[in-house]
Amino acid sequence: KQEVTQIPAALSVPEGENLVLNCSFTDSAIYNLQWFRQDPGKGLTSLLLIQSSQREQTSGRLNASLDKSSGRSTLYIAASQPGDSATYLCAVTYAGGTSYGKLTFGQGTILTVHP
Amino acid sequence: EAQVTQNPRYLITVTGKKLTVTCSQNMNHEYMSWYRQDPGLGLRQIYYSMNVEVTDKGDVPEGYKVSRKEKRNFPLILESPSPNQTSLYFCASSSTLIFGSGANVLTFGAGSRLTVL
Numbered sequence: 001k002q003e004v005t006q007i008p009a010a011l012s013v014p015e016g017e018n019l020v021l022n023c024s025f026t027d028s029a030i031y032n033l034q035w036f037r038q039d040p041g042k043g044l045t046s047l048l049l050i051q052s053s054q055r056e057q058t059s060g061r062l063n064a065s066l067d068k069s070s071g072r073s074t075l076y077i078a079a080s081q082p083g084d085s086a087t088y089l090c091a092v093t094y095a096g097g098t099s100y101g102k103l104t105f106g107q108g109t110i111l112t113v114h115p
Numbered sequence: 116e117a118q119v120t121q122n123p124r125y126l127i128t129v130t131g132k133k134l135t136v137t138c139s140q141n142m143n144h145e146y147m148s149w150y151r152q153d154p155g156l157g158l159r160q161i162y163y164s165m166n167v168e169v170t171d172k173g174d175v176p177e178g179y180k181v182s183r184k185e186k187r188n189f190p191l192i193l194e195s196p197s198p199n200q201t202s203l204y205f206c207a208s209s210s211t212l213i214f215g216s217g218a219n220v221l222t223f224g225a226g227s228r229l230t231v232l
Contacts (some may be wrong), residue, residue, distance in 0.1 A: 101164075
């Protein structure tokens with residue numbers, strides 16, 4: 001069974017810092033990995049999707065990397081801002097037996113950026 | 116506007132009273148899925164559908180049913196709700212979630228908060 005772990009569970013940083021969020025998964029036979037943002041009481045917003053054949057994806061101040069062989073992904077946020085405060089979740093899509101649309105989420109990292 | 120719409124957004128019901136949470140998307144997406152989010156347990160997949168008439172179990176399907184008769188709709192049915200199904204439910208959709216260059220991100224609905232007394 002696929003398990004996804006995110007470290008740290010919570011992170012508090014001052015504005016302007018660069019930071020790294022970590023995601024690890026146990027089964028490397030994945031199709032893709034996505035990073036999401038969730039604001040309190042809201043739904044999820046997709047940030048980046050990395051396909052299994054890719055090593056990284058970038059969007060603005062965000063950069064996500066993927067190392068399938070080691071079962072790890074990182075989300076790098078440059079020059080953090082108070083508006084980045086949210087819960088960040090990673091999720092992997094994988095084949096579970098005959099099912100090929102299974103998706104497992106990590107528990108998330110709660111990020112607080114203070115002015 | 117491209118979106119996933121869930122209804123109801125909030126619902127309080129009693130044990131055993133059948134209910135349906137609707138999910139509709141206007142993006143012509145093939146893939147649709149349901150999740151529940153619980154404190155300490157995170158988001159867990161309930162069911163998913165690769166296309167019309169094709170559904171499969173996620174990690175926590177017990178107590179739920181789904182159907183995919185049309186591409187745009189993917190309702191979640193609780194035949195006999197129990198208090199342990201009190202949760203925040205999310206529906207999501209995507210086109211060609213899985214393979215190669217066609218893979219696209221998941222678009223989520225705003226969520227449905229269900230309380231079963």
